[in-house]
Amino acid sequence: MFNLFRKKAPQARPSTGGRLVYAVGDVHGRLDLLGPLLRDIAEDALASQPAERPLLVMLGDYVDRGPDSKGVVDLLLQMRTYARLETRTLKGNHEEALLRFLDDPMFGATWLDNGGGPTLASYGVQPPASRTDPEAWATASRAFSEALSDQHRAFYEGLELMVTQGDYAFVHAGVRPGVAIEAQAERDLLWIRQEFLEAAGPFGKVIVHGHTPSEEAQLTRHRLGVDTGAYATGVLTAVRLEGEDQRLMQSRARRPHAA
């Protein structure tokens, strides 16, 4: 006899394949929040005594808006030399803007409208007094290029678009529904919002992303959104994944806005 009421196999939960993984949302110059969070992550990784070296994925948007973009990148460069974690850094749309300003000085006005001013200031570069003067922008772009160390330039130019681990894919903004993970366009990975956020999924992998802030991290079946708007809220969020387990880690400022 056929068993018409055969139980369906239990829904498999997404897994990292056993590896311990941390993914950190949009930092936006908040070194004051990133320092404590990375310290907690490093301590947690040590205490967890994992069989395999844990993975730290930074989800992009390190620069702009907050006060210490340069300091954030210095700390990320330091993390790469920390042997107990494998640190991978994704590109966000704000790093794309920074790189574009180096090639296209007049893009500076748009960049400033999106929080580029504090980034320039963190590198000791003054934005032009006039927003429409091409020569002033050319000077500012050149000054910024000179202020960037080789190490910082290589950092920005070498950022990755996606990291995968087990059933998860880590990206800055999201993926375009209906397009295979391997075929995603850089523009979508860096910029997509509504079309991704309103899609039901599945997306081929469980997508771990930042880019669109929400008050609470969003841990849903097909995507984990961990941008809690650190710049404005003073809350920086990471998700800790180990096997099938998902947990949040956060650092909080006493006051929302950095001094």
Ligand SMILES: [Mn+2]
């Ligand atoms: Mn973004």
